[in-house]
Amino acid sequence: MKILIVGSGGREHALAWKLRQSPLVDELFIAPGNGGTALEGTNVPIAEDDLPAIVAFAREHSIDLVVPGPELPLVLGIKDSLAAAGIACFGPNAFSAQLEGSKAFAKHIMREAGVPTADFGVFDDFYEARDYVLRHGAPIVVKADGLAAGKGVVVARTTEEAIEALDDIMVKKIYGSAGAHVVVEAALAGEEASFLALVDGETIVPLPSAQDHKAVGEGDTGPNTGGMGAYSPAPVLPADRWDEMTELVIRPIVRTLAAKDTPFCGVLYAGLMMTADGPYVLEYNVRFGDPECQPLLMRLDGDLAAIMMAAATGRLDSVPVTYNPRTALGVVIAAQGYPGSYDSGMEISGIEEAEADGAKVFQAGTSLKDGKTVSRGGRVLCVTALGDTLAQAQQKAYAAADRVRMEKSYYRRDIGNKGLSRA
Ligand code: ATP
Structure with missing residues (x-):
């Protein structure tokens, strides 16, 4: 193949x-x-x-x-x-990919399919959006409809902050056409988790849960990034709840899209908020998350090529999808300053030493220059390791990350701590 x-x-x-x-x-x-x-x-x-x-x-x-x-x-x-x-x-x-490409589309499909999600309004008029914010009060969440590289969402603590976000998106148009519509929705409280499933249009195979760490700083502080580390499985979503999650947040969407004659194929990723009233969907992605993909694939025992081809051709029920029961944890090594401005071209060494004890160093913003690996982006590496427990996976991933050498680099020291605090 x-x-x-x-x-x-x-x-x-x-x-x-x-x-x-x-x-x-x-x-x-x-x-x-x-x-x-x-x-x-x-x-x-x-x-x-x-x-x-x-x-x-x-x-x-x-x-x-x-x-x-x-x-x-x-x-x-x-x-x-x-x-x-x-x-x-x-x-x-392209039709089904709007689940990720348009937040308004996703919210409407969720409502149609009966998936739990925050109450919302969709607006293309600034004044109507502002009235909605004033009627509902803060905290409240403002989202640019289209793709804005994970930056188009503002969780506003005050109505002033929400209106400022509306002004940025709808009047100043800082995200261009991605902000032609906005979704304004109720703020939810809880711990976030990612639930992913493989789908071939009809058959659904749930993948083990994972937890990403979006904020750049330890203790989930500072601005959001593409993701600073992840681990799988996530104790916030244990295996005995995966069937329930599949029925609650995956199957209704798969059925609704199939009924529209645009069956969904690929990875359907639900970003969840585990609230006191149960799980709510914050967003859908239509592909693997980065960095959740790295620990997930480290745990996959099956043949990924066979699985993907089967999913792409409507035969997902014909291939085994099995997982290593151990925990995998990945730590992202970023360039200092990310997600703001940062330097590039820093030489990276120590990858072999980092991999000596079985960890894997997945490369992101890197390129090869004169036989050397150099940085070329904000998120540079994701050092991922398997362990018998979350604690062991964390210890191994950090031991490996400590062996990587790159000037002006940074990584969070607390990836996995939320899961450990549940143990
Ligand atoms: P991503 O970069 O994950 O693709 P995105 O830009 O598509 O993000 P969302 O996932 O919808 O946007 O929101 C980004 C983050 O904002 C969420 O991970 C969550 O922390 C926060 N958030 C979104 N909606 C809500 C909500 N209703 N209540 C509280 N927090 C929220």
Whole structure:
């Protein structure tokens, strides 16, 4: 089988690493990839949003399966373009990808499907949105409708803060057309968890729970990032609740989309708030999370290529999906200053030493320069390790991360502590 992965983050390195282990895979390409994916397959200099070039490459190289890592190509319709060329794709079509591409779409589908989610209003008029905020009071959450790289959400503690966010998004248009509509919703309190499932249009295979750490600082302080670390399973969502979660937040969406003749294929990811009144969905993503993907794939025992091809062709019930019962934990090493401004081009060493005891260093913002691995982004590496317990996985991941050397780097020291406090 020939596979083309689209994307360039730590998630894509983990996908490449796991797919490479499949005896079914003859050739693996990554567009555009990074310093880590170059070790697993062949990087191809095509941007993740250049759909015509991706389809042309897939045709020329007789690719059997395309695996888009990030949301952008999915929202742009990569699945539809590949389908027209007769090439299988592990991911949803453009209609279903709106679950992530439009927060208003997601809220309407949730309401239609009966999925628990915060009360909300959708607005394209600033004054109507402001009236809604004033009527409902704070705390209240303002979200730009479209993709804004995880930055388009403001959890406002006061009505003034909420109105300022509306002004930024709707009047100043700081996210451009992504802010043409806003969702304003009730603020929920609780611990967050991620629940992901593989879907082939109909069959659903739940994946083990995971917990991300979005804030840049320890104790969940400071601005939100793409994610500073993750572990799986997450004690906040134990295995005896996965069936209930599947029925509550995954199956209703899969059924609703199938009934609209746009069956969902790929990974459906529910971002949950575990409130005192039960789980509520904050958002859906239509792909693996980064960095949740890294610990999840470290635990996967099954053949990822067989699983993804089966999901892309409506045969998910024909392949075993089994997981190592151990815990995996990943720590993101970032450039100092991220998610604000930061330096690039820092040399990275110590990866071999870090991997000596079984940890895996997934690369994200890296590239190879004159035979050396150098940083090229905010989130640079995700050092991931397996342990018999969460405590052991944490200890091993940090022991490995401490062996990596990179100037002007930073990582949180408390990934996994929330889970440990539940033990
Ligand atoms: P991501 O970067 O995860 O894709 P996003 O920009 O798509 O994020 P959301 O996941 O909807 O946006 O929100 C981002 C964060 O804002 C959530 O992880 C959560 O911490 C917070 N948040 C969102 N909605 C609510 C809510 N209703 N109540 C409280 N906090 C919320």
